[in-house]
């Protein structure tokens with residue numbers, strides 16, 4: 222049994238999608254970051270960086286924060302969605318790290334300036350809007366070569382998908398990125414992804430282009 226501390230955001234959904242895809246038993250505890258619940262002492266014991274997601278594995282007592290580490294942990298625990306040998310291992314880690322170091326932080330800034338604070342900082346809007354388009358171009362070219370980021374569907378796709386699901390917030394037209402659109406539709410159809418997307422907010426719907 223895994224305790225998942227989460228909220229309905231891209232980083233939170235990475236973990237709930239992985240838990241659903243891996244058929245792991247878990248209980249979700251909402252941490253409302255709009256109400257500063259991420260600063261509560263009990264949550265900081267799981268995630269000292271005061272950000273969701275965090276997990277506690279009741280089987281082992283392990284507490285873990287950072288979504289990339291959580292995905293690797295769950296994949297190792299179940300032996301699923303992460304090839305641990307050869308080229309596929311490194312392709313998975315490479316694209317997972319690309320998501321953690323590029324897609325997450327930069328698209329997060331695009332949300333901040335383009336969606337929530339339009340007109341306040343034109344330079345930042347231009348910078349993060351351009352960076353969003355550049356990242357979509359990188360993703361599109363990769364997905365022109367392979368079906369999923371590491372070849373087979375993996376934790377690298379689970380990490381990236383919830384960020385791409387905010388394409389409207391990033392002012393991205395998915396029709397301009399045909400390969401991303403094909404990949405997005407395929408992942409959006411997976412029952413585990415559909416269930417994981419609704420944690421902890423049952424009313425959340427996957428946006429479709």
Ligand SMILES: N[C@@H](CCC(=O)N[C@@H](CS)C(=O)NCC(=O)O)C(=O)O
Pocket residue numbers: 230231232233254259271272273274286287288289325
């Ligand atoms: N690198 C972290 C980023 C986590 C993150 O930024 N979480 C956001 C929600 S998507 C959060 O908890 N924000 C609350 C805050 O910044 O106080 C991860 O991938 O887990």
